Amino acid sequence: MEYKLEVIVLPVADVDRAKEFYTRIGFREDLDYIDGPDFRVVHFTPPGSHCSLVFGIGIGEAQPGSVENLHLVVCDIEQARADLVACGVDVSQIFHDEDGVFHHAGRQKRVLGLYPGRRSYGSFASFSDPDGNGFLLQEIIERCPVW
Missing domain, CATH: 3.10.180.10 (2,3-Dihydroxybiphenyl 1,2-Dioxygenase, domain 1)
Structure with missing residues (x-):
């Protein structure tokens, strides 16, 4: 299923x-x-x-801006970030996590720049909609194999 x-x-x-x-x-x-x-x-x-x-x-009861970490997967994070900035969106600098597995909550353990070697799943940039709902761009150049 x-x-x-x-x-x-x-x-x-x-x-x-x-x-x-x-x-x-x-x-x-x-x-x-x-x-x-x-x-x-x-x-x-x-x-x-x-x-x-x-x-x-009338479609939900959550507080405006309470959603966080919605991932928008892109194949070129530098281009995606530039496109959003050109649309007037305040986008963070590109970052990766110092532990290299997944990003920590908030800004903990963020290291500026692309993930070393630009490995898929490792580079991020963040932005919010006008209410504060939070998005993360995540670069995936090549997906992991299906299990």
Whole structure:
């Protein structure tokens, strides 16, 4: 049985501001459905992704900005970072973890620069949407073999 992650619900305070942000960074708008003042669903998909983001009104109870560490996998982290910066997004410098396995919470053990040898899974850059929902770009040039 396959289990495919399809949608992540993002809590936002201002739906139109979030919609403008995700449009500006090149995500595809799939739906903006309104059913009265208490229900709105906005659906966006990142380029090349099978998993989408949904936000709106009346679709969840999490606090705006409470989602963190959503990974956007890219094959060239330098280009992806430059593209987001060109769209006006405040993106961290590229970093890797000093232990080299996975990034620690917050900014602990961050070392500036690409992972040595530019090994897949090791280089990151972070940014947030206008509500503070946190994303990490993660460079994967070659995926690990399927088990």
